[in-house]
Amino acid sequence: MLYSIIETLKKNQLSITDSRKKILEMFIRSKGALAHADIEHQSGTEFDRVTIYRTLQTFVEKGIIHTIPTADNSVRYALCKDECGQGQHHDDHVHFICDECGTTYCLDHVTVPSVDLPAGFKATQTDLVVSGKCMRCN
């Protein structure tokens, strides 16, 4: 686990720092998605808000995590699949947001059906966001 964290950082030419290790670990541990506030609270006063902003931004740029489109437009992040790399996101999976408890799930097993776009439109990414009640709240 620790190994894969460091491996991931190295693979992306990022120096191994406490905040990066800790934040990446939080994503790996978490089944769902995390918002800036989640990270801030879970890590206590350990890191500066700004460091969290910068770390998240770096991770997104490197293709380690991605932002999740949400109906309420809160900013959430989740781990990318392995195929993602710098500037190349391929996260065409389904996200489920529970209206009740707010948890965001990445449903990796559910595939996004392909969509027929009107002529002239070219898709590079498809996000399917489902909201409703999750397993635990149902």
Added chain:
Amino acid sequence: MLYSIIETLKKNQLSITDSRKKILEMFIRSKGALAHADIEHQSGTEFDRVTIYRTLQTFVEKGIIHTIPTADNSVRYALCKDECGQGQHHDDHVHFICDECGTTYCLDHVTVPSVDLPAGFKATQTDLVVSGKCMRCN
């Protein structure tokens, strides 16, 4: 056109005010979605920022417009279909966001394929957000 604007407001028990008429008209005219900033700029100094915030919020509550989930988590709104009412949104259509020009299209004709969720999950809303290059930028 003006008629339908006033009709819509009346139908939702909202008093007919300049800002509501103007902002609703902007949505009807616009093919795509609008962000707070779009409305602020297009309307010039006509309305206060706060009025725009409140008007948008009211429209969302009444089911006149809805927020669009976007990958970059910018807050955008688009007209709802007629079936939407207070607290009852049914906007299961596809949104397309152009990475080039930023325009957001509501692809009403494209239907959202149904998704098989894991056991215990119940969907109330499905948003399909496609990003890429639009007709004009391709």
Added chain:
DNA sequence: GTAACTGCAAAATATTTGCATCCTT
């Protein structure tokens, strides 16, 4: 006339930037 709506001021919140210091390599 009354309730609802708007504009202004200000508070609260969220995000970005600059710079000095510290840490990783």
Added chain:
DNA sequence: AAGGATGCAAATATTTTGCAGTTAC
């Protein structure tokens, strides 16, 4: 040692709230 990362302070941007004045009905 050098470049990159962090923390702090502060600047910006965004959103919310309170209240007095105005407008719709």
